[in-house]
Amino acid sequence: MSGPGEDPADAQDATAVDEAGLDPVTQDRVAAALAALPALALPDDVAARLHAALAAERDTPAPAAEHAVASAGATVTALQPRRARVPRGNAAVLGAAASVVVVLALGVAWVASGHVGGTSGSSAAAAGAVPGASPVNVFAVHPTESGVGYTPAALPAQARTLVDLSTVHPSAATVSGAATSPAGALTSASGPSGGTAGASSSGSIPASRSSAVAPTVTALLTTPSVLDRCLQELEAGGPPLRPLAVDGGTFRSAPAVVVVLSGGGQQLAVYVVTPACGQGGDPHLLYYANVTR
Amino acid sequence: MSEQDTGTPDDAALLAAHVAGDPGAFEVLVRRHQDRLWAVALRTVGDREDAADALQNALVAAYRSAAGFRGDAAVTTWLHRIVVNACLDVVRRRTARPTDPLPEAAREPADPRDRFAESDTAAAVAAALATLPVDQRAALVLVDVHGYGVEQAAAILGVPTGTVKSRCARGRARLAPMLAGVWNPAAPGNVEAAQPAQPPRGARNGEDLR
Numbered sequence: 194m195s196g197p198g199e200d201p202a203d204a205q206d207a208t209a210v211d212e213a214g215l216d217p218v219t220q221d222r223v224a225a226a227l228a229a230l231p232a233l234a235l236p237d238d239v240a241a242r243l244h245a246a247l248a249a250e251r252d253t254p255a256p257a258a259e260h261a262v263a264s265a266g267a268t269v270t271a272l273q274p275r276r277a278r279v280p281r282g283n284a285a286v287l288g289a290a291a292s293v294v295v296v297l298a299l300g301v302a303w304v305a306s307g308h309v310g311g312t313s314g315s316s317a318a319a320a321g322a323v324p325g326a327s328p329v330n331v332f333a334v335h336p337t338e339s340g341v342g343y344t345p346a347a348l349p350a351q352a353r354t355l356v357d358l359s360t361v362h363p364s365a366a367t368v369s370g371a372a373t374s375p376a377g378a379l380t381s382a383s384g385p386s387g388g389t390a391g392a393s394s395s396g397s398i399p400a401s402r403s404s405a406v407a408p409t410v411t412a413l414l415t416t417p418s419v420l421d422r423c424l425q426e427l428e429a430g431g432p433p434l435r436p437l438a439v440d441g442g443t444f445r446s447a448p449a450v451v452v453v454l455s456g457g458g459q460q461l462a463v464y465v466v467t468p469a470c471g472q473g474g475d476p477h478l479l480y481y482a483n484v485t486r
Numbered sequence: 487m488s489e490q491d492t493g494t495p496d497d498a499a500l501l502a503a504h505v506a507g508d509p510g511a512f513e514v515l516v517r518r519h520q521d522r523l524w525a526v527a528l529r530t531v532g533d534r535e536d537a538a539d540a541l542q543n544a545l546v547a548a549y550r551s552a553a554g555f556r557g558d559a560a561v562t563t564w565l566h567r568i569v570v571n572a573c574l575d576v577v578r579r580r581t582a583r584p585t586d587p588l589p590e591a592a593r594e595p596a597d598p599r600d601r602f603a604e605s606d607t608a609a610a611v612a613a614a615l616a617t618l619p620v621d622q623r624a625a626l627v628l629v630d631v632h633g634y635g636v637e638q639a640a641a642i643l644g645v646p647t648g649t650v651k652s653r654c655a656r657g658r659a660r661l662a663p664m665l666a667g668v669w670n671p672a673a674p675g676n677v678e679a680a681q682p683a684q685p686p687r688g689a690r691n692g693e694d695l696r
Binding site: 215219220222223224226227228229230231232233234235236239240242243244246247248250251454462 | 512525579655659668
């Protein structure tokens with residue numbers, strides 16, 4: 194029997210449990226076994242790391258990257274009760290000349306609702322009012338079309354550069370009014386022969402994009418609903434993703450889109466998908482890499 | 487600043503002091519609760535490094551967002567909520583999308599120190615717990631392992647109390663046959679037989695997916 198606000202699936206499963214006949218004695222016995230688990234103390238190395246991070250936070254008055262990006266022009270949308278996630282369809286396509294670049298404003302109150310670590314607005318926040326907190330954080334992603342040829346070997350450096358550029362130049366596309374992209378820096382990150390040369394996060398952003406971008410890639414990046422569907426498939430039923438960067442180019446000479454997510458800590462989760470990402474309920478993944486910043 | 491009976495500031499006072507600019511208040515608050523928060527994180531995530539990342543990210547986020555705390559829930563509930571959500575995000579990202587496969591949590595204690603800290607039985611229980619779906623695991627960690635009431639667990643998890651109850655019931659039902667081998671080594675269905683969930687898309691780091 195499903196109570197008010199209760200997940201029907203949960204209630205259904207609970208019924209199934211009852212029908213399975215797990216008796217109260219066994220339930221209590223399992224609960225007692227769990228309660229008997231010993232207390233765990235925070236290990237010294239983790240404590241040192243944690244308090245160093247908090248000390249750094251205390252000593253750094255500058256806002257976090259997410260705040261900086263947000264203040265650079267993202268749309269700020271307060272957390273809505275019962276549904277934290279703001280549809281990614283709230284993107285603005287910035288004119289025909291800049292049609293290759295979309296500013297995708299994602300307004301999600303994620304920290305105050307208890308969401309950190311690279312995702313936002315999960316089912317927990319969506320489930321109801323947030324006790325003791327109010328929205329304080331938002332983020333934005335600015336899909337680009339560099340036309341760069343991504344390769345497995347160069348992908349780590351390329352992903353780092355892509356994220357750096359997204360942070361350093363969060364509104365580059367809107368400033369120039371022309372199609373801009375991190376193509377030059379990304380090419381540099383790939384090395385002269387597409388190898389694994391180190392990337393320079395301060396590399397300049399060229400004023401024009403590569404002409405090597407397939408129309409299907411452009412369609413994915415410039416159509417908010419399509420990109421939204423792609424990201425939803427990458428979510429795979431998990432909490433909404435917080436992409437750090439999205440870029441169109443090629444992968445092994447085939448049209449592709451690179452989506453970089455925070456993987457927690459210093460990790461980047463880099464997904465390479467085809468322009469069909471999201472179609473047929475499939476992210477159409479080509480390649481995945483876990484990259485250290 | 488309000489104080490506890492011991493003469494030390496209570497949690498709400500510490501958080502208010504932090505918001506007001508007291509540079510040491512948040513650290514005092516964290517030190518007060520860090521062991522329990524860590525235990526919740528580690529039991530929920532099942533991997534030491536991921537748990538450490540989740541805890542750190544969560545508490546840094548709490549540090550930044552403290553001004554948004556309205557005080558209509560206990561500070562500890564708020565902290566737990568942030569930490570648990572960070573843990574759930576880590577686990578869901580790890581299991582729902584192609585990342586590294588789940589650690590050997592089903593067979594080994596999450597924290598190597600547990601080998602020494604926990605008895606064989608406790609280690610087996612912890613290992614069995616680690617095999618559960620994360621939603622059930624998180625509910626059981628809060629309710630059964632740490633003794634939170636269903637209502638507080640619901641507030642932490644952001645779900646109705648009925649959902650917490652059903653998740654706990656389902657989790658216990660899954661654990662019961664696994665623990666049968668612990669309670670009675672001759673019985674079938676012990677922990678060794680339990681298999682961890684597989685990432686649905688089964689990708690490994692640096693792996694081609696076509």
